[in-house]
Amino acid sequence: MPEPAGERHALTRRTLIAAAGATAAIGLAAGPARAGASADPFTLGIASGDPAPDGFVLWTRLATEPLADDGLGGMPARAVDVQWEVAEDERFARVVRRGSEQAAPELGHSVHVELAGLRPGREYFYRFRCGNHLSRTGRTRTAPAAGTLTSPLTMCLASCAAWEHGFYTAYRRIAEDDPDLVLHLGDYQYEFGHLGYPVLPGIARRVEGGETFTLADYRRRHAQTKTDPDLQLAHSVAPWLVVWDDHEVDNNWADEHHEFWGDTEEFLERRRAAFQAYYENMPLRRSSVPQGIDMQLYRRVRWGALANLHMLDTRQYRSDQACGGLLGPCGQESDPSRTLTGDEQESWLLEGFRESRARWDLIGQQVMMGRHDKLAGPLKVTDMDTWDGYTASRDRITRGWVEAGVRNPVVLTGDIHEHYANDLKLDYDDPDAPVVGAELVTTSVTSNGDSAGEDFGGDPENPHIRFHDTMRGYVRTRVTSTELKADFRVLPYVSRPYAPAETKASFVVSDRVPGLQEASTFAR
Template sequence: MPGLDRRTFLVTGLVTGLAAGLAAAIPAPASADPPPTPPPSTPGAEAGAAARGLCSDPFTLGVASGDPDPAGFVIWTRLAPRPLAEDGLGGMPPIAVPVRWQVYDDECCRRVVREGVADASPEWGHSVHVEVDRLRPGREYWYRFRAGPHLSPTGRALTAPDPASFGGPLTMAFVSCAQYEHGYFTAYRRLAEDHPDLVLHLGDYQYEYARDTYVAPTGNVRDHEGPETVTLADYRRRHAQYKTDPDLRAAHAAAPWLVVFDDHEVDNNWAGETPAHPEERPAFGQRREAAFRAYYENMPLRRTSVPCGAGMRLYRRVGWGRMATFHLLDTRQYRDDQACGDGYKDCPESAGPERSITGAEQEAWLLDGFRRSAARWDVIGQQVFFARRDSDAGPGTRTSQDAWDGYAASRRRITQGWMDAGVRNPVVLTGDVHAHWASDLKLDYDHPAGPTVGSELVTTSVSTTGDGADSDPADHPFLRINPHLRFYNDQRGYVLTRVEREAMTADFRVVPRVSVPGAEAYTRATFVVEDRVPGVQQTYLRPFSPPSAARTAGVTAEDTIRQETERP
């Protein structure tokens, strides 16, 4: 394998913005264009010896790819022979270790099309982010890494279609909310078996709680290691524990991911510079800094998302030819604080015209993206419920203040923005609420007979809140109160979509239990969004069994509210 021409990526003033213990140079992005001859500078003897001396497999956290474009994608790994080491360093020595990488155009890994060497540095948790380029659009590729004598698992990635082409149908899955203690990650395994082209993770990739702080209704089936995550070592260790799960590793290896965080990657229901508990505010900037750094270290993100102190640019736009544009949002880092606290409340202050869940800069970026888009489908990947969910059957309005309901003016500006821009097919993808939902979107929810102007698809959790139960979706109280809400299911799973020119089809996939591993997945319901026809249309509904229905008989809006309460 030839050598690598590494370029140093520096950000002026970063060191002054980092807290003690986090200060370090930005990691050098690995070039995807190795020269024909080795560069003058080769890895030092100490680093080479460290690589050769790795006695245990350093690829315990697997491999991943992400953020594809027509010419390439990011490939990622992180070296950690002892992933749960208490110092968060994964059992690695405190020096940079050279990691060789190769990309192939065949699944048997015989034909190398790109290759090089990247340094896994201790400052960045011995993670490697290679931005591979000069590949062909709309193609499958495979990749793997080598450190010393150890070879990583093989991952599959795809490049996006040419910007002038639709390409073929896009199979895209999206997921959210995987609480390690609450259940096994079976949904990740079943998602990988569905062979998607692209995976969106919409947040709550990991949870910050100490062991048994957040207990599922039927009890926890496994335990978090270590205290509540506050320090960089804590977050690194927690991310590592999650990636030791073989089902999660399989999902990462199956396809490129687009990732955005929600609250639990840092702290439950945090908002901007405000933590869940006011007394933690003086140190919250340092906690955010540690969490963002660990998140970058453990995700297949481009260097545009390298954190700078307590800030991280995560909102971004990813194109998939003429078929789709993905607008990925950050609804945590720039939002105003919740007006009346985090729960379901009648809160007139939430309608304040100045309130924003995205911040002014991100909102302007999104609206500009709508105006510029020529895609058949504009997909908004974000975290919290977009449509109104009123839990008061009377004349009042009682809604979740942590969701877009708590920022009603912000929601109206975004909705009006895609209408004014003439967006052909706006579809909002959502996580967070631990249940499947499908919704018609309105500009004015006070007039339910008004026109439908968009569609929302909401994925349930991978494991959070445990097994859950099936029920009759037509009998849920929220659907009776809110006629624009069209579907509900409280089992665990994910959403698998097929995006074509004429329609977007969404299969709401569920697993019957996560309290034991290995359950099979099935489609609970299928909804279709037709081209130029805003709103969701049900085309399939699997009958539910009477025993499952009996377990949820008499469910009320209050039951759902309690189920969605995150903080013990």
């Protein structure tokens, strides 16, 4: 199709490297092809993530047959050598690091290279080689040095990419925005089989296989997701920070509780398999290697003195949903013993607030924090899978940043398949209660399919909700020392590829001024 080729030219002007396949002709000297690599092993692309001032993670996963039934992607049942290079320029004339790793079947032939000792606040380029095959080239960057406040941060937020609901054009549009960082806030892939997710009038494309239960199932689903060229492009242009929501494992799971089955050995085995496949397919550090049914995912990334990014895990430690998972209220949702984060993660987050000296504290997490009353009238009807089902937990976190004197708290959220811009309060029942923070909720990449859109402000039941829209898309932000600017980007359709993106609404959070102000789109 003509669009990718044209965009490839445009993106090259912003130092993006040519798409997959073009780098295969670059003359990096290659040794003889090894067994298992006679066909292209880089069908799932490459990625980088978790930037630090002196390094980042580089990722790839080898698969000559991505949808092979055994989940091993057509690779042999033994380790395969993979070489990697990092350079200061896209032509690799100034290589600063190179090395070799073994892609082992025990980890799905994935490779996670943790780099350290690089220069802060720098753009780098990387690539992998296996046998006589060369991957595409990726661009990544290190975080600024501690104390650095001069460089702005352009960041895109994405969530919820159901394969059958549409094409991943939003990822291509993210790549065009030339971000410094991409946050994926959950539901990177879905566990349902063909027609298993709420059926739309027509499906855009078919997911392979049934519902995912085993390690092989989850590996195949991640592999199919990773074959998407727009997703591969977005991974190749910037480092990603990823956290999961529910569909990376199973709909509405909560700690060791299945949505319907409760606590069973079968669900724990499913959780174990899903966690391993998630690590294998994401640019995560060794600290996130699963340990049985547990996986360390919450973490903090510092972007100089400009921002702390607190990435939360609101699934693995949460209390089971109140009210049987139905809409509230039922009284359980306000129980102070209930938690969305678990005690240890909550303490870690509150300590991070107390220690923060950053201009902005950005909390990347999965489910809507601001209250959302779904019914007109005095009765508050809310969703028990969100922070509305854990109101004491929400109060402790919100009071935590207020009492710590956090300068500019902003919550970054996914999950709900709709755009929201929310002012955050300690008391949502008092219309005069002060605003103490802001929340940006990104809509889905594809989930729920095409939508003509719906936007509003001033809902009398939810006056703190400043904007709402039902179209697909993503959120683009630009963070400086004086303001955070957010553009709510939307696509007119996802049922076919290459939809254009436009900004539906823009908001600003000014330094030391909690809450949202409407704004015009920032210039690129």
